[in-house]
Amino acid sequence: MGVVVGPRVIDAGMSLVSVLISPVPVAAGYPSPAQDYFDGRIDLNEHLIKDITSTYVVRVSGDSMEGAGISDGDELIVNRALEPKDGSVVIAVLDGELTIKRLRVTGTGVVLQAENPAYPDIRVPSVSDLVIWGVATRCLHHV
């Protein structure tokens, strides 16, 4: 009697992670039609995090980035390995605090912008005058 080896999904008991284990024998004659197409559950780590070693998750406190769809209490995925560029949403160190801003690099200087008209821009001569803690790549917005 033949045996088909197929994967089985178990819950690893850890957030965002599931795992394939094998082999699990399946009696010949009753192969699951889905079996050949099953590669495992969606792993958010795999899709949302490029470089796990350099990535941290932070939580937003305040409403200055509302215009970018980033609200109070949202979580952000921050990659420290990325080079901040014009338009990046960055975590900058301002007055000893981790602060989220939009980075604008122009011919005349560098601006840290809020995405909320209630908050003023912060201008510096160049990026090297800033301490950029990391670049936000995703916002886990609470809907």
Next chain:
Amino acid sequence: MSKPATMRRMPQIAHVDVNCFYASAERAFDPSLEGRPVVVLSNNDGCAVTRSAEAKALGIALGEPWFKLAPRAKEWGLVALSSNYELYGDISARVMELLGRYSAWLEVNSIDEAFLGVKGTPDQLLALGRTMKTAVRRNVGVPVCVGIAPTKTLAKLANKWAKHNPAFDGVCHWDSVAADDRESLMRRLSVIEIWGVATRLTKRLNALGIQSILDLSRADPVMIRDRFSVVMMRTVLELQGTQCIPMEEERIGRDQLIFSRSFATPITTAAAMRQVLSVYGQQASARLAKHGLQAKLLTAFAGTSHFNSKDTSYPSVCVPLPMPTADPVLLTRAAHALLPHIHGGIRYARAGIMVTDLRPTGNQAPLALFENPHEERRVGTLLEDVTRRYGRGSIGLGHAGIRGGPDWTMKRDMLSPRYTTHWDELPLVKAA
């Protein structure tokens, strides 16, 4: 240097360690600590185990009890923090993962330092050292210094030099420094500054007229072996540039115990990794028991070689243990938490476990009956029954189950958030 060309291509050793590790890990998530004197306290907020440069400048000694410092803390602007082992364990794992990308041969020497086998011309080695320093600072967020030399002992010395002499900017390649300068450094430094030379040995060396590192490097290795030990002879040979401190698979530090190794043949299956982790779990258990210690936190890690594999993977997990333990079953089970992150077919070149947050066995285990829950199966069943009926926290092993916070044995009043391992303690970023 007038060494033959073949000598220059010999693999060298890079020693990388994090400056004031615990304090730097705290600063990575709380930039307001930058530039301020910071001390991190030992278990039960006993004494200063890490001091930032500013704290050292205040004259605070390593191991100084907190009750002596506390009255002056305000006046000094001194920030004291309880040991946040979860944070340090995760940051350590990240540093090691990152360093593993630069060498297939990585030996984790302690929670905050590693040796790497590196090859190249002096210029390439210096450039590699700078690259690693920049990468760890940028990607993980903590500052490191790098020493690169023909041997481990010299690499440690080079690192120390890099830390203390700003001219190196944190990276010292021993062979690139003028021979006169190296000699004058070794003449200036007492033998006690060398890795592995204890105070009592220093006195005996001094009695033989060996005061400085230079004196020791010029001593006769055979005489040193006869009068001291093979270990001391190795140190002499290492100072002379001959590699002879072998790869170690196990180290015990002040507050951690590490088992790790690189594999001769890469591990490619979770089943094989399970075996390796089981061996480490049991070794850790035996060593903890031998030293009369129990651990509260276990980190397990693995990594591919950056060179031999196009599928790179550096999984690590940080597992808080349910209670301080040296139990082989609990430790092994905790180490197995890495397995879901091991992907079949990927060639893992190394793996290891580290146990931290160690405390003496005597401090808990109030009832001998509960020392090994695995020998008392009925206890487990009873506990489950009671828990099911009366709720979690109504009963537990020893103190472990008693309500009132997870860290029942420890006073950690000044604990920072566990920023990277607990979802409800994430770092806050200000949107204002």
